[in-house]
Structure formats: C-alpha cells, structure tokens
Amino acid sequence: MSDMYAEMIIDLYRHPMNYGKLENPDIKAKDSNPICGDVIEIQIKLNKGKVKEVKFNGKGCAISQASASLLTEMIKGKKIDELKELDKKDILDALGIEIGPVRLKCALLPLKVLKMGIYSYLGSSTKAEE
Amino acid sequence: MIDVEKIRQDFPIFEQRFKGKPLIYLDNAATSQRPNQVVDAMNKYYQVYNATIHRCVYKLGEEATNAYEEAREKVAKFINANPEEIIFVRNATEAINLVAYSWGRSNIREGDKILLTLMEHHSNIVPWQLLAKEKKAHLEFVDIDDEGLLKIDDFEKFMNEEIKFMGLVHASNVLGTINPVKEMVNYAHKNGALVLVDAAQSVPHMPVDVHEIGCDFLAFSGHKMLGPTGIGVLYGKRELLEKMNPFLGGGDMIREVHLREASWDDLPWKFEAGTSNVAGAIGLGAAVDYLNKIGMKNVREHEKELTKYALDKIVEIKGIRIYGPKDINVRGGVISFNLGDIHPHDLASILDDEGIAIRAGHHCAQPLMERLGVNGTARASFYIYNTEGEVDSLVNSLEKARKVFKL
Numbered sequence: 001m002s003d004m005y006a007e008m009i010i011d012l013y014r015h016p017m018n019y020g021k022l023e024n025p026d027i028k029a030k031d032s033n034p035i036c037g038d039v040i041e042i043q044i045k046l047n048k049g050k051v052k053e054v055k056f057n058g059k060g061c062a063i064s065q066a067s068a069s070l071l072t073e074m075i076k077g078k079k080i081d082e083l084k085e086l087d088k089k090d091i092l093d094a095l096g097i098e099i100g101p102v103r104l105k106c107a108l109l110p111l112k113v114l115k116m117g118i119y120s121y122l123g124s125s126t127k128a129e130e
Numbered sequence: 131m132i133d134v135e136k137i138r139q140d141f142p143i144f145e146q147r148f149k150g151k152p153l154i155y156l157d158n159a160a161t162s163q164r165p166n167q168v169v170d171a172m173n174k175y176y177q178v179y180n181a182t183i184h185r186c187v188y189k190l191g192e193e194a195t196n197a198y199e200e201a202r203e204k205v206a207k208f209i210n211a212n213p214e215e216i217i218f219v220r221n222a223t224e225a226i227n228l229v230a231y232s233w234g235r236s237n238i239r240e241g242d243k244i245l246l247t248l249m250e251h252h253s254n255i256v257p258w259q260l261l262a263k264e265k266k267a268h269l270e271f272v273d274i275d276d277e278g279l280l281k282i283d284d285f286e287k288f289m290n291e292e293i294k295f296m297g298l299v300h301a302s303n304v305l306g307t308i309n310p311v312k313e314m315v316n317y318a319h320k321n322g323a324l325v326l327v328d329a330a331q332s333v334p335h336m337p338v339d340v341h342e343i344g345c346d347f348l349a350f351s352g353h354k355m356l357g358p359t360g361i362g363v364l365y366g367k368r369e370l371l372e373k374m375n376p377f378l379g380g381g382d383m384i385r386e387v388h389l390r391e392a393s394w395d396d397l398p399w400k401f402e403a404g405t406s407n408v409a410g411a412i413g414l415g416a417a418v419d420y421l422n423k424i425g426m427k428n429v430r431e432h433e434k435e436l437t438k439y440a441l442d443k444i445v446e447i448k449g450i451r452i453y454g455p456k457d458i459n460v461r462g463g464v465i466s467f468n469l470g471d472i473h474p475h476d477l478a479s480i481l482d483d484e485g486i487a488i489r490a491g492h493h494c495a496q497p498l499m500e501r502l503g504v505n506g507t508a509r510a511s512f513y514i515y516n517t518e519g520e521v522d523s524l525v526n527s528l529e530k531a532r533k534v535f536k537l
Contacts, residue, residue: 004479005534014471036475036491037505059505061473062535103479 004097005062012066017073020055029117030058033109035102038064042072042113051075051083061106063099068110070094075114083118086111132428138515140165140420151485154520159303159331159464159511160489161353164417168356171416172409183408184382184399198408201415202398205363208418209348210339214397215371217364218411222330223253225349225364226297228401229326230257232374233347238294240266245288245296245323247272247280248501249305252494254297254328267294274501278305278454285314293323300332304493304507305454306437306464308332315344324370330354334421334513335462336430340365352410357417361410364401371397378403429514433463436512440465440521447528449537453502463512466493469528470537474508477531484527 025043032039038060045053054075056068074094075083091111092099099107138144141163146153155163175197181190183198199213206213219225234257238244244258248271262269270293272285296318301308315325326347332338334355340348347370352361366374376383376394380403385393394400421429438458444450449470455461469477474490481488489509492499499506510524 005476010535037496037499038475061475063476103475106475 004099004103006097009062009066009095009097012069013062016056016065017069018055019057019069021057022053022055027117027121029113029120031109031113031116033060033064033105035105036061038106038109040064040068040110040113042068042110042117044075044117046080049079051078056110060109061103063095063103063106064109067091067095067107071110071114080118080122083114086114132424132432132514134432134515134517137165137424140167141515142166144515148485149483154484154486154523156510156512156516156520156524157487157489158334158354158513158516159493159509161359162334162356162513163515164356164358164413165420167420168358168413168416172358172413175409175412182405194408197415198406198411201411201418204415204418208422209333209365210341211365212368215365215368217366217371217398217401218406219362219364219401220360220407221351221353221362222328222349223257223351223362225347225362226253226326226328227257228364228377229347229349229366230261232377232401233324233370234258234261234295235264236375238262238265238267242267242294243270243288243292244268245270245272245285245293247285247298247309248274249278249280249302249307249495249498250297250299251303251328251330252496253330254299254326255497258297271497274305274307274498277456278302278307279460280307280309280314282310282314286317289317289321289323293318293321296323296325297328298325299328300338301329301335301462301464302454302495302498303331303464303511304466304495304498304509306461306466307455308336308460308462311345312343319344331462331464335433337426346370352414352417355414355417356420357414358410361407361414363414368397371401376403377401380404382406424514432514433512434458436516436518436521437461437463437465439518440510440512440524443521443525444528447525447532449532450528453507464509465511466507466509468504468507469531470535472531472535472537474506476535477508477528480531480534481524481527484523484530486524486527488524 022043026046027044030041040058042056054072056072143163179190179193181194183195202213202216206216270288273281300311311327318325324346327345329348329350333350346367348365350363353359383403385395451468453466478490491506
C-alpha cells in the first residue's frame, strides 16, 4: 500500500488543482459517498461544446480529492462527447496507484459526479431543442 | 485481572496473518470476534439437535426448545431480568423499532414530546423520527458539553416540559461516555416519562442490572458481546409489554387464529413472530456463559486499564485530537480521534496496511459529528482480548501515518 499515498496524492490533497466555484456554470453536479459522507461538486463552463473552465469543491479523503484534481485537469478543453467516454481506467491511470475495492469508491466519486452532470446537461439540452 | 493470553487462544481469528502481520482488531464497538465456545454451541445445535422450536412433539424439537429457552434464561439472569421480559430480536436496532412501533404508535399523540440526546446512534434517532412524523410529535435533544458529557441541567430542563418518552444511550459508541442512566431514569420517572436505554455498548463491556437502572426498556445486540450476528435483545417491564400490541404478526406469536381475528400468545412469545433465530439465541447464551466465566467486573476493569494506557500514549502524538471524557470512570473502551488534517479513511487505510483494524467515518452518529464540528473520526475500541502491546502498535502506526502525510 503506502504506495497508495504516493507524494503526488498527498500534494494534491494539500494543494488541489481547480478547487473552487464558478459563477453560472453550464454543467454542475454534486454527490456524496454514503459510506464516509464525503461530498464532491463539479462545475463546468462550456465554450462551443468544449470545457472552457472547470472547478470542484467539497470535502473528502486524500484519494477522492486527488482524483478530483486529476479529473478536472484531464477534461480541460475536451468535447462533451469525449467526457462521456472517460472511465475507471482513465482515473486509475492518472492516479497511478493501487487501490482496493473499498477505497475505489473514493477514487471514482469525482468521475461519477462528472457523468451525472453531463447526462443531466445533455438531457436538458435535448429537451430545449425539442 | 483477566488472562488475556489464555482468552486469545479461544479466538482462532487471531491465528491468521494479514499481509504477514498479526491481526490487531480494534473495532469492537462495531462487532466483536467470537470464541470457539460460541461457534461450537451453534454447530452442535445444527449438527446434533436441529429442529424448529415450540411446536414439535418429537424429541429433537423438545431439545431445541429447551436450549432456546435456556438461552433466554441466561440472558435474563445476565442483566437481572425475568425470562418473560426478554424478547429475542435481530439486533438492538430492531429492539428499538419494536418499542417505537408497538408502544409508540399506541401511546404517542400529536404534540407529545420525545427526548433523545445528541450522542445517540442513528438506531436510537431514526425510529423516533419516523414515529414523530407520523404522529406529529416533537423530538428534543439533550446537548453535550466540551468534555463529551451530557448537560444534566439541559436534561432536567427538558424533563420539566412534559416529556412522554426518552431514548437514552448508556455508553456512547463515539465518545465512550458512560451516562448516569440510573439517576436520569429516576428523574425521568419522577416527571412521568418512560425511558428506553440503548445498551448496545454497555452490556458487552460492564455489569448491567435493569432493576438497578430502573429503565422501562433496554436494547442490545449479541454480535458486540462475542455472540453471533442476527440476534439481539429487548428487555421490557412486564406490565408495559403486556399492554403493548404485537410488533410483527405471523406464526408462533398467536394463541388462536380465526379468519378475521386472532389472539396473542403470552410474553415473551407474543413478540417473536415466525421461526426464531434458534442457533443465534443458543450462540448468545454461550457468549453469556463465556463472559460470566471471566466476570463482567473484570471485563470492565481490563478495558478501563487498557483505555487509560491508550489515552496516555495517544495524547502524546503530535497533532492528535481525542474526543470524549478524560475521566476513565465515565468512559468505556472507545477512543475516537483525528490526526492533523488526515482524513479518517486515509488513517484507517494506512493502519490497515499494518494489520490494524480501526473504524473511520461518522459511526452512524451524524448529528454528533455535526455537534463536534467534524466530518468523521477514526475510532479504536477495545475488548477482552486486546493488549497493551497492540496499543503500542497502534501508536507506532499513527506515528507512521504522520510521516506519510508529512505532518
């Protein structure tokens, strides 16, 4: 384990990237992990269907916070369709650590929140077109 | 004093190695381990006299019924109650729900007040929320002070406001606080309120006498006291249980059933619908035997010394914050803490790597977490098989966690 707490993870826990809030975000979503009560919110501003700005906020363990930093960094400039393709492997590759099944939920919480946000955005924008 | 090394030999789980290290199990407030004696007693039922109870004419059924009712007698004696006042349920949560449904739904009316405390487990909050919502009753909460003790003046103030019922935890699963239940029950009765004591964290760890406490109901679980999962106990005063409606309806709890009506069996069977957890009750009986052999005073003494030893050592760790009372006389074997800015789950992961099992999170006590101003805590909790050497390992691993997180 203690590889699980690689320096990068601890650094991102203390100094997260893209932490904060956006005004009038186009996409936003929030969810919590019922086991630990950790909360992550992600907010995105779009420009021509691409991620222009992204921020996250919330409280959580080193794993979920590092994962949120890496995920938000990863999606900058990407198209919505590309975001839909992101999966577990992308997150674990970015974290570069071994994670057991219990803590996997912490690592994947930000991705779950991002997907919730995308699908509710796509759902509402389809409705608007109709 | 108790012979910990001898006790440990009865628990095969400690022979295992985790990641090459011996298991240091410090999550006893969640569930205890089980000795051979308990597992053997349950196996014997399944392998030698397995049958359903209370309705068999044949020999096996008689043996099973005797063993089940003998277990009830053991449990009754353990907390100084009468056997007909002991109802077997699944766990402490079900015991509390039984009271909220059977007593609460007939006795709580619109505008009534139910008093709880800020240090209750969710199991002694949510059933009362459901009841209060249904009946338009009000919930009130006794606050805690900075030490983690109940504010007794707060309690007395509420009691003077016509409280009908109180749910009160005997020992907190987070703070370790042992509440003065006897005095509080006495005060509540003088003010006309009934009291249910949640004894999930006290019955396994110290002598508990329902007559001395004087409570109207008392709930606890088998799996926190060396017994199996799926068996718990509700104690209730006979005159109250007799007046209460059944909780679950079905087989075994009836006297006569007709198409449109039925009458109920005597206590305690009125509250035990369906096929009972026979093996569970027998296992719990064996757990009671095991604890009696050690002696509950000795159990408490051992945990007291170990907790004092642990508190003295843990308090020395730089950046540690310990929750709950410092006075060991009002504290059970539970130590909740936070270390620097390390999230409790990260702490638990680092300790897991050392073979140490501790709990991390809100411990099913979110209102208490809010009151303490934290998202969660790490928690070590002790039992009869824990040693000072294990506490030393805990302390060393916490120091290691400080290094990993560069505190």
